[in-house]
Amino acid sequence: MACDICGCGGSNIYMGLLPNFKNKFIGVRYRYSEFHTTLAGDPTQFSHNYYNTFELWSGWNIGKRWQVLAFVPYYSNRQMDDDGSSSKNGLGDITLLVNYQLLHSRKSTASANTIEQILWIGGGIKLPTGSFKLDLRDSNTTVADINAQIGTGSTDFLVNLMHDLRINMFGINTSVTYKINTANSSGYRYGNKLMANVIGYYRLRFAGIAVSPNAGVIFENTEANHYADAKVQYTGGHVLSAVAGVEVSYDRIAIGFNVQHALAQDYAGGQTKMQFRGMAHISFAF
Known part of the structure; x- marks a missing residue:
């Protein structure tokens, strides 16, 4: 019998530090996450979930106050559990964001x-471009099956805020x-998700190369999923x-x-x- 609750799905969101760019940038990000699950009542039921995300991301500054960001993920996910192993690969849910520069000040x-x-400050939309293929009426469908999906099958909305304060370097x-x-369309709703991070950095320069070591904290909270208006355990x-x-x-x-x-x-x-x-990335400004 395979673990019924393994993994942590629902199309994770991550902003992180954006590259410095004046007009446009395009790049590729690789994100990796790993979750282990062992059932409290039966330690013989377990799973190890490995999530690989290859993401094309890009940004455009429009005038002095508007910014558009796009994220196109490709997922390669693998699950190993007491019942064997499985994998899913494919295009994920595309996200588009529009931000407005509310404040930009500089003083000595x-x-x-x-x-x-x-x-x-801004907002955006996540499109259901990723695959969600499950028969939720099947009594054998588990939370593990749902978490393994490449997409959510839903159109979702985002609001965001980004603030950067710099004193010298x-x-x-x-x-x-x-x-x-x-x-x-199956009546399943993934829980709303909050992600917040505070990251400090120090900018150094060596012969035209800017190096910024950084450290901080990230908090992520995911609300419970619902199916047919009932909370999913x-x-x-x-x-x-x-x-x-x-x-x-x-x-x-x-x-x-x-x-x-x-x-x-x-x-x-x-x-779990x-x-x-x-995460690792490379980007090009132009």
């Missing part, structure tokens, strides 16, 4: 410090994104993670990576644990 203090801050980046999910949860990484840019090219380690978490009543998350 009497002590020769330069203080600059930028505040963006030191900066603090704060971003908050909230995703409001709707029910798909063992869904939803939260995790607080420490994150550390580095961003490097030269001319129009930027590369970076980070790793995340869970400090506190609660998924499926403690039966996030083991690791990481």
Whole structure:
């Protein structure tokens, strides 16, 4: 009998630090996450879930105050459990965001410090381009099957805020994104999701190369899923993670990576644990 609650699905959202760009950028991100599940009442039932995301992302500044961002993910997910192994691959749900620059100020203090801050607010839409193929009326369908889907099958909406405060070479980046999910054609609705991060960074320059080591915390909260207006057991949860990484840019090219380690978490009543998350990217400004 396979583990019924394994994994943590629902099209994860992640903003992170955006590359510095004046007009446009395009790039590729790779994200990896790993979850392990062991049933409390029967430790012989377990699963290890590995989520690989290859994402094309791009941004355009329109005038001085408008910004458009696009995220096109491709998923390669693998599940190993007490009943064997399985995998799913395919195009995920595409997300489009539009942001408005509410504030951009720069001033120098009497002590020769330069203080600059930028505040963006915006919203967007997640399109059901990924595959969701399940017969939810089948009594054998489990939460594990639902979490393994490439897409949610629903059109969802996002609101977000991004704030960057920089004093000379030191900066603090704060971003908050909230995703409001709707029910798909099968009547299944993934739980709304909140992700917030606060990341400090320090910008160094060496012969035209900018290096920015960074560290901070990320909080993610996922509400319970619902099917036919009823709450689905063992869904939803939260995790607080420490994150550390580095961003490097030269001319129009930027590369970076980070790793995340869970400090506190609660998924499926403690039966599911996030083991690791990481991200790497390369982008080109033009």
